[in-house]
Amino acid sequence: MFGYPIETVYLFTLVISGSLTFLYILLSDVLDGIFDAFDHPLLSPQLFLSFFTVLSATGYLLERYTAAASYFIGLISAGVALIVVLLLHFFVFVPLRSAESSLNYAQEDLEGCKAKVIITVPADGFGEILIQRASGAISKPAKSLKNEEIPLEAEVIVVSMENGVAVVAKRDPYYIS
Structure with missing residues (x-):
C-alpha cells in the first residue's frame, strides 16, 4: 500500500493516531469547543482516535505475528476496533458524561x-x-x-x-x- 509494506502502514498509523490521541488529551478543552458543532456522541474525536489506534495496533500485531492474508487481518482489526470503541463509548464515555452533569447544582x-x-x-x-x-x-x-x-x-x-x-x-x- 502506497509503496510500503502493510505492516509499515499499520505502524505509521499507530504512531500518528497515538500522537494525536496524546495531543487531544492535552488540548481537549480547546478542541471540544471546536468540535462542539458535531455534538453527536458517536462522532466524537476520542472515538475516532481510539478506533484508528486499536485498528492499527491490532493490524500491526496480526501482520507481524500471523501468516493470515492481509485483507482478513484488516477485517479482523476493524471488527476488534469497532468492538473496543463501542465498549469504550457505552461503559466509559457515556457514564462520564452523565456523571459530569450530575455533580453540578443550582x-x-x-x-x-x-x-x-x-x-x-x-x-x-x-x-x-x-x-x-x-x-x-x-x-x-x-x-x-x-x-x-x-x-x-x-x-x-x-x-x-x-x-x-x-x-x-x-x-x-x-x-x-
Missing part, C-alpha cells in the same frame, strides 16, 4: 434541604452549614431566618439562598420527614 436546588450547623450561626451574623447530597457534601455560609442564634450541630432547613448565603431555620425535631 443554588435553588439547595432550598428545602436538611443541613447541619458546623459553625454556630449568631443572631446577627453568619455561620456555616453542611449539606449532605448524593454527589457529596456542600458547605455554605448561613444566616438565621429569624435572627436567632443556632448552635453547633443543630439540624436546620435551608429556606432560601441569597447571593450564595443559605437562609436557614431550625428544624422542628417533632416534624418527621
Whole structure:
C-alpha cells in the first residue's frame, strides 16, 4: 500500500493516531469547543482516535505475528476496533458524561434541604452549614431566618439562598420527614 509494506502502514498509523490521541488529551478543552458543532456522541474525536489506534495496533500485531492474508487481518482489526470503541463509548464515555452533569447544582436546588450547623450561626451574623447530597457534601455560609442564634450541630432547613448565603431555620425535631 502506497509503496510500503502493510505492516509499515499499520505502524505509521499507530504512531500518528497515538500522537494525536496524546495531543487531544492535552488540548481537549480547546478542541471540544471546536468540535462542539458535531455534538453527536458517536462522532466524537476520542472515538475516532481510539478506533484508528486499536485498528492499527491490532493490524500491526496480526501482520507481524500471523501468516493470515492481509485483507482478513484488516477485517479482523476493524471488527476488534469497532468492538473496543463501542465498549469504550457505552461503559466509559457515556457514564462520564452523565456523571459530569450530575455533580453540578443550582443554588435553588439547595432550598428545602436538611443541613447541619458546623459553625454556630449568631443572631446577627453568619455561620456555616453542611449539606449532605448524593454527589457529596456542600458547605455554605448561613444566616438565621429569624435572627436567632443556632448552635453547633443543630439540624436546620435551608429556606432560601441569597447571593450564595443559605437562609436557614431550625428544624422542628417533632416534624418527621
